[in-house]
Amino acid sequence: MKCVREEEFPVDQFGSVRCNFSGFLWIMAGRNRVVQLLRRLEAVTCRCPAHSSTFQQAASSVHSTDYAFEMASSNLRYGEGVSREIGMDLQNLGARSVCVMTDRNLSRLPPVEVVLESLEQSGVGFSVYDSVRVEPTDTSFKHAISFAKSESFDAFVAVGGGSVIDTCKAANLYACHPDADFLDFVNAPIGLGKPVSRVLKPLIAVPTTAGTGSETTGVAIFDFEPLKAKTGIASRALRPVLGIVDPKHTLSMPERVAANSGFDVLCHALESYTALPYNQRRPRPLNPLHRPAYQGSNPISDVWSRQALHVVAKYMKRAVRDPDDLEARSNMHLASVFAGIGFGNAGVHLCHGMSYPISGNVKTHSAKGYSVEHPLLPHGLSVILTSPAVFNFTAPICPERHLEAAEILGADTRRVKREDAGPVLANTLRQFLFELQVDDGLGAVGFSKDDIPTLVKGTIPQERVTKLSPRQHTEDDLAQLFEASMKLY
Template sequence: MAGRDRAIELLRQLQRASCRCPAHSQSYSQAPHPSACGKTTDYAFEMACSNIRYGEGVTKELSMDLQNMGARNVCLMTDKNLVKLPPVKAVLNSFSKHNINFKLYNKVRVEPTDASFKEAIDFAKKGDFDAYVAVGGGSVIDTCKAANLYSSNPEADFLDFVNAPIGKGKPVTTALKPLIAVPTTSGTGSETTGVAVFDFEHLKAKTGIASRALRPTLGMVDPLHTLHLPQRVAANSGFDVLCHALESYTALPYNMRSPCPTNPINRPAYQGSNPISDVWSKHALHILAKYLKRAVKDPGDLEARSSMHLASVFAGIGFGNAGVHLCHGMSYPIAGLVKTYHAKDYVVDHPLVPHGLSVVLTSPAVFTFTGPMCPERHLEAAAILGANIRNRKREDAGLILADTLRKFLFELDVDDGLGAVGYTKDDIPALVKGTIPQERVTKLAPRPHTEEDLTNLFEASMKIY
């Protein structure tokens, strides 16, 4: 009986997720569709996610999983800072207890580049590994995904699998080796997704690889690993969760995305908003609204840090299938064109605008812009984040969400716009140029946009408060 009640409640959630917004009004029609080849827009969506295991201290089970997989030669990837910290030590203790044969690669770059990806790929090719373990944030997990992909396709050119238009965007058809991801930050959700992002240095812009084949076999989510996070790292990671949830929930619906794939292998990982992703994205937003400020304020608040670790997973499931849009598309050149800004609490030897910060700085401007296309969703998101939307007008939805975000960011001591991280209006043409190739995500914005629109959005983001 309990199972039946749960099923009914889930169906009600899906029904509530539907929307009468201009961009979503026909999203969840039950009308029959012709075959894929007969439509210009898609007619189906596909849910994919890594297996997830959650629990305090669950990392101790890692070696047993490797033994169960029959792994005999394991690649352990992390970065130079994490290798000294408790999460990696916990993995090494597990390896030692169960006599796991492994080689360590600790040269992962925070905010990886094509060059750092290639260095890790070379290590993987030479190692002939039969399993991979990634211990770290999105940079480590994404690097490990790329190493697994190209070592399993040793004849492939690097650009073969990179997203178009920068790369060829070929589908992945070979089986990859098992990969266990042990996230140590609460932001990217990379332990759930088939996406690996990097800076393409030649263009000074971010791009990536997106394929369901890249998904980790298992995401081992141990909240104890979040207790080492400095405050600004916890905040910026949380901003990534925030934008993952907001962008996926407001993304173009899956059945308005084009083109319709002629073969399901060509259906993108980022498919547009859909009723299942909506549930995960909204749930992540609720958790973030309750716990992010606590998690930033008190690194020892295990309840808050644990909850944010789960929120990252939930948002990862949501955006990993629905996709993101303008905040992320515009963030890539913001991170890639960084001049001298060094983010507080990050142990790196190069200028860095952390990913979560680069994403959230444009969020007030972006959601002001997209508000008219799906006002109900913008209002609902604002309410979840604490706004009083009673008697508020639908036409003000974008502005209401933007003001709510400004208040939220101000309370978390976020830099005051792009100007505060080193950009001026003279940089806007380069920022726009760096956004244009990000069509994999920008095309999922619910509102069509031009280069002039992007220029205006960057200009509006120079100062937030």
């Protein structure tokens, strides 16, 4: 049979294609009808090896679990003073017009000064955008996107915490897709979740906090104001080409910023290590392009997540209590990177999914150590407040991992039974938070039981992460978790 082009076939009003070969009229059903037919055949076909077929496998693969995982991360450079090299990096990339993004507080501090001096010394032209909002919103993202579209930038540099790096990722994305609607790339079901179709401009990230790990990932998180909940954009295309991790930058973090950033590291590590295994995640993608960035726990992410937990256990309290402890703050900066590589591929689950409506519905709480003019519940704090309840809930599914995490964080688990893994990890976390003077639950930051229906409603659209919980959950389960998190101690 000769090969023919699709356009040679006339299509009728039912989506079928009529083809005439050697005088015979054949009706070829449209793709959707073929798939439907194969699924019906699958339901009645014998499944024994003698009668199974590859057609069955093709039709049912969308319902099957995945069988593979991918590892992706930015190139990383670590060391004291490496920020001075950024001008040469951009010169090597051939950049002539660079968009530098930061926030107003950082714009007057050494990390930004060092980066701008490096660009000037290398003769690289740049424009500075210093209006990034701490805990960005769709409105603040759009403002930064407009700036990115205002000039023909050929590279981007983000100097700051996760808010700055995430904002810069979004600005780069939409500047390279000038005709895209804002919701085109936003995660479903809030947005359309379209795959990124173009190569973005090079982005170099210079993190100044030890928390988000955004320098390693292809994720950008923001508050979607219409829903009063966080969502984001997730694509490997968003990953910075280089993350410059200069531990000296963390010395400028106030105590509570160091604490809340560290809590984000802790939850990244715990959630990715206890996430649904990659080979239990559904659906299996029919095209590797559609394999999600968050794939479930896997043997490689496990290594990074465990190592991050060890570093947090050893250095976090020191890093919070003594801002001049360069060893402790340097190691927490590395822990942020380790956890970023781990969760950037494995994903997070309930603590993060539940945190998005918590931070999106903050009323009057103003966190210490943050110079902002709006109510603020820092991301790391909104994540950690539900952690004792969440890990008590998920422990029955993979108790060994929960016990291992508790042991790493200092618990004596030698005589603990598997069925007690949840309470042991929950109590270990409560003690850890108490020693670091964390607010006593959601009630202490302005929420009450009357807010629980709103918080549950805001968690439901976060399926991209909540579906990676090792334990399936209902809306009633979420309500009970929020209630259990109203008071910690």
